[in-house]
Amino acid sequence: MGVRATCLNCMDGRVQLPVLHWIKENYRVDFVDVITEAGMDGVLSNQDNITEILRSIAISVDVNKSTRLFVVGHYDCRGNSVEESVHRQQIRHAVSRLKGYWSGHEIVGLWVNKSWAVEVVLQELA
Numbered sequence: 426m427g428v429r430a431t432c433l434n435c436m437d438g439r440v441q442l443p444v445l446h447w448i449k450e451n452y453r454v455d456f457v458d459v460i461t462e463a464g465m466d467g468v469l470s471n472q473d474n475i476t477e478i479l480r481s482i483a484i485s486v487d488v489n490k491s492t493r494l495f496v497v498g499h500y501d502c503r504g505n506s507v508e509e510s511v512h513r514q515q516i517r518h519a520v521s522r523l524k525g526y527w528s529g530h531e532i533v534g535l536w537v538n539k540s541w542a543v544e545v546v547l548q549e550l551a
């Protein structure tokens with residue numbers, strides 16, 4: 426079936442390939458399931474109802490057997506136009522929120538900077 430990862434990213438087209446390439450360069454992953462929202466880091470951090478996102482993650486994890494989750498925030502996000510420091514806080518909060526559901530999974534928070542390069546914000550091991 427191949428090694429899976431789950432990527433919770435913004436819907437912004439500018440960040441898709443940089444993040445997918447980074448994941449494939451840094452982890453032995455065959456397929457990346459991608460779940461998107463406009464400003465995913467803000468949604469996961471601030472919205473009470475994330476049922477639909479959790480449903481998608483559950484399919485990725487339970488059916489596709491993904492073992493690692495990535496939460497992404499990025500520079501110049503129009504769906505979540507806050508300062509970088511706030512993005513980083515939201516990414517941390519989102520990672521810990523998801524860790525509450527998937528404690529046995531590695532969850533990595535990523536920041537895509539103004540050069541469209543990927544930085545690790547934090548890494549919660551399985």
Ligand SMILES: [Zn+2]
Binds near residue numbers: 435436437503
């Ligand atoms: Zn965005």
